[in-house]
Amino acid sequence: MRSMRLPTLLLMLATVPAGAQVRTFDVHVHLHQGETSLKQYDEQAAAAGKEVTGYGIMWFGGPNMALQGNPADIRRHNDELLALAAKHPKALPIATVHPYDGEAALAELARVAAKGIKVLKIHPHTQKFDAADPRVLTLVRRAGELGVVVLMDNASIVPGDCEKLFNLALAAPKTKFIFAHLGGMNFRFWNIIAAARTAEGLFGENIYFDISATVAMVADSPIKDEFVWTIRNVGVEHVLFGSDFPQFSLARNLEAFEKLGLSDAEKRAIRFENARKLLGLKAD
DSSP states (O other): OOOOHHHHHHHHTSSSSSGGOOEEEEEEEEETTEEEEEHHHHHHHHTTTTOOEEEEEEEEEEOOOOTOOOHHHHHHHHOOOEEEHHHHHTEEEOOOOOOOGGOOOEEEEEEHHHHTOOOOETTTTTOOOTSSSSHHHHHHHHHTTTTTTEEEESSSSSTTTTHHHHHHHHOOOTTTTEGGGGGGGGGGGHHHHHTTSSSSTTTTTEEEEEEEEEHHTTTSSSTTTHHHHHHHHHGGGGOOOOBBBBTTTTEEEEEEEEOOOHHHHHHHIIOOOOHHHHHHHOOO
């Protein structure tokens, strides 16, 4: 057999499907026990033969909650996350504040943004606030001015969850949002985005979603095809991968994700490329 010329070989290598080395960014990792939780995440992923390019880490939830009236405690935990991320190159720290802390919340948001924070997580259910409260709108608008993406829980475990978040995003068009869990088992609501995009001047394309936990619940269910339909209706380019560790493992979410029947291009976008573009992640 005649030897292959180098340019031809390089061209073939360049066109090899990327499936063998698919990059993954997990945007939804809870560290209830700080660095101990991060170690558990890494060990659990390694044991399952899974690897991530990076992950978004947050501290509140479980026994640790960023409750109203505790700005000093919130600040301390935000600093702990920043320090942890400095030690772990794969980690992207996700700060929090409580919207009802008013000026203290706005000051803390500005402080962490100046330190390089790219994402703020607030959680209506855990932090016990109403997403329709004017103080929430003030906070998220300020986040948009500072270039900080707002990640909010959207598991539909509080009344009117999806509707309130939709209206919040419309009222803060210069802020980019990630609504976690794609509405949970109420994901069907978000198909309204397909209609919203047809209304001139209404929808600013500032809504993104992660599919953490929900994908694990629906992948083997009768409503799997509806979930995929929803992903495509909201726009594959607006969907990010997440695990919701420790409630759901990275492996469980990845295995469920592979059952959806998405194309390779769709999977690459959701697993890494969308997060790279939204959060300014390094490509390598």
